[in-house]
Amino acid sequence: MATRVLGIAGSPRRRGNTEQLLDRFLAGAASGGAEVDKIVVARLTLGGCRACDGCWDDGQCVIQDDFQEVNRRIVAADVLVLAAPLYFWGLPAQVKALVDRGQCQWARKFILHRPLAATASGRQRRQGVFISVGGEPRPWFDGALKTVRGFFGVYETDYRLGLLYGGLDARGAVADHPTALSEAFAAGVQASGW
Numbered sequence: 001m002a003t004r005v006l007g008i009a010g011s012p013r014r015r016g017n018t019e020q021l022l023d024r025f026l027a028g029a030a031s032g033g034a035e036v037d038k039i040v041v042a043r044l045t046l047g048g049c050r051a052c053d054g055c056w057d058d059g060q061c062v063i064q065d066d067f068q069e070v071n072r073r074i075v076a077a078d079v080l081v082l083a084a085p086l087y088f089w090g091l092p093a094q095v096k097a098l099v100d101r102g103q104c105q106w107a108r109k110f111i112l113h114r115p116l117a118a119t120a121s122g123r124q125r126r127q128g129v130f131i132s133v134g135g136e137p138r139p140w141f142d143g144a145l146k147t148v149r150g151f152f153g154v155y156e157t158d159y160r161l162g163l164l165y166g167g168l169d170a171r172g173a174v175a176d177h178p179t180a181l182s183e184a185f186a187a188g189v190q191a192s193g194w
Contacts, residue, residue, distance in 0.1 A: 001121040002033055002035045002121075002192075003029070003033075003034040003035070003079060003121065003191070003192055003193070003194060004034070004035045004076060004077050004079070004119065005029040005035070005037070005077065005078065005188070005192070006037045006039065006074060006076075006077035006079070006080055006081065007022045007023075007025065007026050007036065007037070007081045007083065008022075008038075008039050008041060008070075008080070008081065008082045008083065008084075008095070008098070009022055009038060009039065009040045009041060010041050010082060010083055010084030010092060010094065010095030010098070011041075011083070011084055011085050011094075011095075012042050012093075012094050013085075013171065014040070016172075017085065017133045017165075017168045017171075017172070017174040018084055018085050018131055018132060019040075020172075020174050020175070020181070021083060021131045021163060021165075021174060021181065021184045022081060022131055023038075024181045024182075024184035024185045025081055025083075025184045025188035025191070026038060026188060027185060027188060028185035028186060028187065028188025028190075028191075028192070029079070029189065029192045030192075031185075031188075031189060032188065032189040032190075032191075032193060033192050034079070034188075034191065034192035037073060037077070039070055041094045041095050042094055044065075044066040044094075045065045045066050046066050046067055046097050046098060047065055047067075047097065047101075048097045048100055049061075049100040049101050049103050050063065051103075053107075055104035055107040055108075056107045056111050059107050060104055061101055061103075063101070067098070067101045071104070071105075074155055075116060075119075075155070076119060076120065077119065077126060078119050078121055078123050078126055078127065078194065079126065079128075079129065079160075079194055080126055080127070080129070080155065080157050081128075081129040081130075081131060081191075082095070082128070082148055082151070082152075083130075083131035083132070084131075084132055086133070086134040086135075086139055089142070089144065090143045091147055091148075096147070099148075099150075102151050102155065105154035116155065116156045124156065125157070126152075126155060126156055126157040127157065127158055127194045128148070128152040128157040128158060128159045128161075129160060129191065130144075130145065130148045130161075130162045130163070130164070131163045131164075131184065132144060132162070132163075132165075133166070133169075133174065134164075134166050134167075134168070134169075135166075135168070135169030136166055136167070139164075139166040141162070141164050160191075161187060163180070163183060163187060165180050168180075
């Protein structure tokens with residue numbers, strides 16, 4: 001069975017630097033035989049977590065919006081790729097809302113003590129990739145990385161790889177980077193075999 005790779009485009013800017021890197025990653029994965037899927041967070045109707053603890057009963061978020069479908073696709077993936085630029089050393093609000101809604105997976109794991117179902121290919125643990133860019137030549141990714149690792153953790157996803165690039169702020173600046181797009185493609189090819 002082909003590896004299922006899910007890319008999450010988390011920038012509010014469509015077809016920006018992180019989405020271009022994500023697209024190259026997904027193209028590489030597809031060329032390696034993976035089944036690829038992509039979610040664009042900016043297109044979703046996605047409210048923030050209300051901290052209502054309704055998910056403590058069954059591990060399901062009680063807010064009815066696009067999160068239910070996104071959650072289903074995340075759980076089905078073998079490889080989860082989150083692509084988002086740095087905003088004040090963290091994630092943009094749109095993708096942070098998605099991360100916060102993962103609270104239902106936290107409840108499933110730590111309150112209900114239920115293991116996440118294996119993927120269709122039988123993998124109990126998923127593999128995670130974080131793609132990010134920052135405008136500063138030497139950006140500080142630590143804050144975003146802690147959030148991404150926590151998000152991956154509640155989805156039984158091991159942080160496998162980071163493609164993190166500084167000095168890419170202007171729209172399309174990634175095209176002038178000497179290696180970023182080719183590295184993203186190569187990483188996608190590699191991920192198709194995970």
